[in-house]
Amino acid sequence: MKTRTPLTKTASDIRRRLLFMVGVIVILGVPAYLEFKLRRPVGEGPAGPQIAMEPFQSVWTQRRVHLLGVGDSVTRGLGAKSNLHSYFERLKQNPKDEWPDMQGKHLSAVLPNLTATNVAVSGSTSIDHQRVIETEIEPFEEDVFGLVVMTTGGNDLIHSYGRRPPEEGAMYGATLEKAQPWIESFERRLGGMLQSISDRFSAGCVIFLGDIYDPTDGVGDAPSIFLPDWPDGLAIHAEYNRVIRRVANQFGHVHVVPLHETFLGHGSHCRQFWRSTYDWDDPTYWFYTNIEDPNDRGYDAIRRVFLQAIVDQRQAFVSLSDREPDLSLGINF
Structure with missing residues (x-):
């Protein structure tokens, strides 16, 4: 053996x-x-920052104010549970199923003569937005002050998801060098759009322009959102956001709404607690199934950061109560 x-x-x-x-x-x-x-759990309940009640306890102005939505599917509301849950509609009026902490915190509560139009189009690019502004937005009556909310540029980046060679307005997969002329064109186009919108409000307006969020939480690994690898994607994205801030700074009445910062930690790496973007209070996913749009909780967060930006500039509306509009020169804040 x-x-x-x-x-x-x-x-x-x-x-x-x-x-x-x-x-x-x-x-x-x-x-x-x-x-x-x-x-990537989506979570339950409210999402985004808390909004104080105090600014909504008195009317800002009795003057006529028009809420105008311009841009892409984010402003249109694609991915929200219903149209009433889009950030545009929730800015205007609380839905019946509004979260308790946001009840009474909407623009109709402080702007009793508010009207609204949303000309945003799902799937549209900044090239489309330029056309919409020029052809579909007529000048408003001389006593109407404008409150404009806008998202633009995101589809310029993500289309056509790497399925076609990159081009202006659909630059996915481009190198930074190849995209540079398109970035410069976006800068000129955005400045023209903001000026054209302003020109349609002879009584003046204030514009709130969202920057562009990143569904990869700043990592830039496109395969994590089921798209082809894009080595220069983050760099081009950053350039677009720099353009948005740079152009907005040329207008005293245009204010950037920080969607990029707000959504960090709520994309494809929302469960990775070791990252600096991790949200310990709400480590959940705020994007819809198509990746590029928010889900219902994401729209709640967008509504809140837009609303806070408007609250921060509410003196522009309060001051309307103290004087008549200068119809010959316009009012720009």
Whole structure:
């Protein structure tokens, strides 16, 4: 009868240890991979910053104010539970199922002579927005002050999802060098759009322009959102946001709404607690199934940051109560 040599026994022990280690890796690694790479819970309840009640306890002005929505599917509301849950509609009026902490915090409560129009179009680019502004927005009556909310440029970046060679207005996959002329064109186009919108309100207006969020939470790994790799994607995205801030700074009455900052930690890496963007209070996913638009909770957050930006500039509306509009020169804040 043969007995195992020490060498044979050692090899067998090594195999057992390797199998044990593989088992441990599988048992621990698969759940970790699912949790930190694939699981993206949307959560429940309110999303986004708290908004104080005090600014909504008195009327800002009795003058006529028109709320105008311009831009893409974010301002249109694609991905919201219903049209009444879009950020545009929730700015105008609380829906019946409004969260308790936001009840009474809407523009109709402080602007009793508010009217509204939303000309945003899902899937549209900044090139489309320029056309819409020029052809579909007529000048408003001389006593109407404008309150404009706008999102533009996001579809310029993400279209056509790498399925076609990059071009202006659909630059996904482009190098920064190739995109540079398109970025410069966007800067000129955005300045023209903001001026054209302003010109349609002879009584003056205030414009709130959202910057562009990032569904990869600043990591830039496009495959995490099921898109082809795009090495220069983050750099081009950053350039677009720099353009938005730079152009807005040329107008005293245009204010940037920080959607990019607000959504960090709520994209494809929302469960990765070791990242600086991790939101310990609400580590949930705020994007719709199409990746590029918000889900219902995302729209709640957008409504809140737009509303806070408007509250911060409410003196522009309060001052309307103290004087008549200068119809010859216009009023720009």
